[in-house]
Amino acid sequence: MQQQIIKGIQNGDRRMAARAISLIENEDVTRYSILSELFPLAGKAYVIGITGAPGAGKSSLVDRLLVTLRKRGLTVGVIAVDPTSPFTGGAILGDRIRMQEHALDKDIFIRSMGTRGSLGGLSRATKDAIQVLDAFGKDIVIVETVGVGQSEVDIIKYADTTLVVLTPAGGDSVQTIKAGIMEIADVFVVNKADLAGADRTVSEVSMMLDLGGTNRRWRPPIVRTITMDGTGTDEMYASIQQHREYLQESGQITKLREERARRDVIDLVEYRIKSSVWGQVSGSAEFEGLISRIMARELDPYTAAVQILGSINLDNCSV
Ligand SMILES: Nc1nc2c(ncn2[C@@H]2O[C@H](COP(=O)(O)OP(=O)(O)O)[C@@H](O)[C@H]2O)c(=O)[nH]1
Ligand SMILES: [Mg+2]
Incomplete structure (x- = not known):
């Protein structure tokens, strides 16, 4: 069975990739030997993390991003982590009709993961699932996670570029955003820019970045988006690309990966x-x-x- 899964993943068999992720979720005893055999196949995917409060529009943005990435011929894996929902058994993001359309695209692989025990198991499982999709040959792996709690911050540490999604709604005014989340942002996305208050949110984030001082070599850009009409999608993608280039040119990407290997x-x-x-x-x-x-x-x-x-x-x- 194990060899069948590994061969299948090498040959682009989606069911085998799904099977491997199920074994990871179920904490099956065979998962580590599968993952160690998959390791040499992985290491090529670029990982994009997307986090923010529930309802901020993360899934809608992933939708938009998927279209942009597919237009460029890139293959994509999506892992939607929802720590608030119980173990989902790998159900596709039911709430997103368009996501389901994407799910019919053979170059897109979408998987959701829910809570599984304690002990930081979800973060571990997510990291391992990223590796499966990487070994499966996806150019880009997107991880969507609700920005609450430590384990979600941990999950996002596996991302090369992290988008933090904010909205103009008073509820998640920047002041109430946890410091941890502010620190992990490589790109800020102010979604729902069609609503009143977007300008204020943008200037609040900008002010916070100014207060943060100049010790950061990368100043996270702030992008406004409206997912209904696609406003800002290209800019969001361009910001991801710029950050990716920055990581490569500065050599940060190697440091990041080394740090990640240590932590892993x-x-x-x-x-x-x-x-x-x-x-x-x-x-x-x-x-x-x-x-x-x-x-x-x-x-x-x-x-x-x-x-x-x-x-x-x-x-x-x-x-
Ligand atoms: N007004 C407005 N609503 C949006 C926008 N993007 C998403 N929404 C709505 O916000 C709600 C939550 O979106 P969803 O993508 O599921 O958010 P998630 O929980 O962060 O994944 C949905 O009802 C969306 O239709 C936007 O740009 N403007
Ligand atoms: Mg969502």
């Missing part, structure tokens, strides 16, 4: 240890016994942790 290995080690520990400890009689004793103040959590460490077996982490 550490993440994997951490993730596997955590999963193993969780599997052995959570719900076990020993663990519950320790908790009761802590509650009765007969035992402190520091000593309990040391006791647990002495009893767990980490041999299965590398399986």
Whole structure:
């Protein structure tokens, strides 16, 4: 089965790419050996992250971007991450009719991913799914994720160029945007520019960028878009291209990838240890016994942790 999946991905079989992502989502035991065989095939895709509040227009912008990319003959993979929705089983973004039309295009692969357990599993699964689509030969991989919480910020770290989508609506005025999100933006998109207040949002972002000082060599451009008529789509694409050129010419892309490789290995080690520990400890009689004793103040959590460490077996982490 494993060889069939790898061969299939090499031969452009969509079902096999989908199968690999399902195995990743299900935390199947075979996923790591599949991913390690896929690794040599990957490394060519350019990853675009798109994040912002729910309803900001991310999916609509992805729609527009897909048309632009396809016109240029580029093949695209889309991963829509929605941590607020339960495990989706790989359903296509049902809310977007046009997305579904795109789904019929064989050079576009769309997949949504939902919450899966704890332990940063979604971020891990997304990173691995990007690698599958990269190995599958997609020129561009777009990751759409709701800009709330740490795990979404983590996901976006896998992107080469990150778009942060804002809207003129008072609700997500720049002041309320989390600092973390501001820092990860390579391009700001002020969507719904047809609504009142777009100018104010643009100048607020611009002011925040000025306050940020000049230590950033790349000043994120601010693009206005209206997804209904496509206003700003070309400019958005041009900004992505400019950022991509900047990364290449400055050598930043190599630094980024090196940093990512480092983080990836550490993440994997951490993730596997955590999963193993969780599997052995959570719900076990020993663990519950320790908790009761802590509650009765007969035992402190520091000593309990040391006791647990002495009893767990980490041999299965590398399986
Ligand atoms: N007025 C206006 N509405 C928009 C625009 N782009 C998207 N919308 C609407 O905003 C809502 C959320 O869009 P969606 O793309 O699903 O947002 P997401 O949750 O960020 O993916 C939908 O009802 C869209 O029709 C825009 O440029 N202007
Ligand atoms: Mg969406």
